[in-house]
Amino acid sequence: MLIVSNVINRLYPKLPLPFIQIVLGILVGVLAKETTLTLNSELFLALVIAPLNFREGQESDVTTFVKYKSIVAYLILPTVLITMLTVGYVTGKLLPVDVPLAASFALGAALAPTDAVAFLSIAKRFKFPKRVESILTIEGLLNDASGLISFQFAVTALTTGAFSLLTASFSLFWAIIGGMLVGLFFALLNRGVMAFLEKIDVADVTGALLLELSLPIVSYFVASLFGVSGIIAVVIAGLSQASRFKRIRLFDAEVDRVSQIIWETVSFILNGFVFIVFGYELTRIVEPALTNPLVNNYRLVAIVLIVTALLFLVRFVMVGFYYILHYRKGKRSSKSLLREVLLLTFSGVKGTVSIATILLLPQFESYAYSLILFTVAAVTLLSFLIGVFVLPNLAQSSDDTDTTDYVTQIAILNEVVKTLEQDLKEVEDKGPLYAAIDNYNGRIEHLILEQEPTIVKKELAYLRLMILGIESDGLEHAFSEGKIELVEYRLYQRYLQNLERQINRGFISTFSYFFTISM
Numbered sequence: 001m002l003i004v005s006n007v008i009n010r011l012y013p014k015l016p017l018p019f020i021q022i023v024l025g026i027l028v029g030v031l032a033k034e035t036t037l038t039l040n041s042e043l044f045l046a047l048v049i050a051p052l053n054f055r056e057g058q059e060s061d062v063t064t065f066v067k068y069k070s071i072v073a074y075l076i077l078p079t080v081l082i083t084m085l086t087v088g089y090v091t092g093k094l095l096p097v098d099v100p101l102a103a104s105f106a107l108g109a110a111l112a113p114t115d116a117v118a119f120l121s122i123a124k125r126f127k128f129p130k131r132v133e134s135i136l137t138i139e140g141l142l143n144d145a146s147g148l149i150s151f152q153f154a155v156t157a158l159t160t161g162a163f164s165l166l167t168a169s170f171s172l173f174w175a176i177i178g179g180m181l182v183g184l185f186f187a188l189l190n191r192g193v194m195a196f197l198e199k200i201d202v203a204d205v206t207g208a209l210l211l212e213l214s215l216p217i218v219s220y221f222v223a224s225l226f227g228v229s230g231i232i233a234v235v236i237a238g239l240s241q242a243s244r245f246k247r248i249r250l251f252d253a254e255v256d257r258v259s260q261i262i263w264e265t266v267s268f269i270l271n272g273f274v275f276i277v278f279g280y281e282l283t284r285i286v287e288p289a290l291t292n293p294l295v296n297n298y299r300l301v302a303i304v305l306i307v308t309a310l311l312f313l314v315r316f317v318m319v320g321f322y323y324i325l326h327y328r329k330g331k332r333s334s335k336s337l338l339r340e341v342l343l344l345t346f347s348g349v350k351g352t353v354s355i356a357t358i359l360l361l362p363q364f365e366s367y368a369y370s371l372i373l374f375t376v377a378a379v380t381l382l383s384f385l386i387g388v389f390v391l392p393n394l395a396q397s398s399d400d401t402d403t404t405d406y407v408t409q410i411a412i413l414n415e416v417v418k419t420l421e422q423d424l425k426e427v428e429d430k431g432p433l434y435a436a437i438d439n440y441n442g443r444i445e446h447l448i449l450e451q452e453p454t455i456v457k458k459e460l461a462y463l464r465l466m467i468l469g470i471e472s473d474g475l476e477h478a479f480s481e482g483k484i485e486l487v488e489y490r491l492y493q494r495y496l497q498n499l500e501r502q503i504n505r506g507f508i509s510t511f512s513y514f515f516t517i518s519m
Helices: 002-011 017-031 041-059 062-067 069-076 078-094 101-111 116-123 130-160 165-199 205-225 230-240 250-290 297-327 334-346 352-358 366-424 431-450 454-480 486-502 510-517
Strands: none
Touching (some): 002 017, 002 250, 017 250, 017 366, 041 116, 041 130, 041 205, 041 250, 041 352, 062 069, 062 130, 069 078, 069 130, 069 297, 078 130, 078 297, 101 130, 101 352, 116 130, 116 250, 116 352, 165 230, 205 230, 205 250, 250 297, 250 352, 297 366, 352 366, 366 431
């Protein structure tokens, strides 16, 4: 299925890859009607979602967590809570059966958080303003935890018939702090083990990779054993493994290089699996509700449309309220702020985590249970599709403000380069100045490229890879002919490897990368 989806996406690049994978998943579900495959939500979260969140945490910039802590905390706590209560209560009233209030809130909790995997899969297709992308990435990573914790409170109230605000508040505090401690502990343990292996001279790349790949899974399961947030644990473990916290040594560089390739492949497979499972589970969940003669299917469709609209409306109001409080006296225009609010609103898409979460709901009255599952699945799909088709238009229009800033920055950097070039005529030791000029030219090149659309960046990445392949072949030929010495060969080989690492491979697949570089 993954290969088929990738081929279709290459043939029809305007079709989003996640959308293709969902359709293929639905197709599998329809064709495999007689099979009894069921999604184990706990294993799905531990073996699929946890590694993906770990990797996103690993690639995140820790400073952005600090920079946007205020709005992120607002989005993952009060916004999730109010969304859970509002959407849960209204949906419970709309459904054509009596649904326990706690079960309605469980439905709201499943739909409240933004899905990190779903959002990031959409965000890869076009360019977000950096501020918005940073906020949404951090929110998506931590939102799963707040949504799952809220869901667990609702389930407790459903099964026991009792709810204590004090107990719930303490449980929330313990789940977050405990998850952070577990993630930090295993990240430090991983480093300690690697340091010990290096000390006794038995460390190798394979062992380091196995430790890193097992880290999110072990962190998640241990956190679950202690009754704390497994999602928080894997995100903190990933952040602690970020490259800025690692020592720069030859062995670490080798591990990072191989790790990058392995994680790209693993992430591609797991992301594809997430959306195929999404499509498959839709067919299994939707059918019982739609085939029940006791309710009109048009009414169910209307409920799904109303709940989806309410979901985005609540998010729009909450985000808008935050912006009114914090930016009413700012220098930014109302149009720019509204565009950002809309981006943050429609980026609140749902994904497979919502379905996996609602499947944890204990089964009660069969028809009400099937309607809750149907509502969550249908709203999840509709919200995702709205994000896929609405966000590109909003994001494209937001590029205009960024371009102006880049032009200003490029002009300033060009002036700096001209000044440094003038200084070259007056100094004897030109080495430091040449290094500084090279650095500024690199920054200018990066800013120019940032203004280009994704397709241009993708073509440039392919072109650079082809040039690297030609240079590499020429180097090998020159060495085999005896035209260069071993020292020169190794020096230039390291230079090519450096260039290879600098190429933005986010725009091409790992398989394309190896195919191009080996041509």
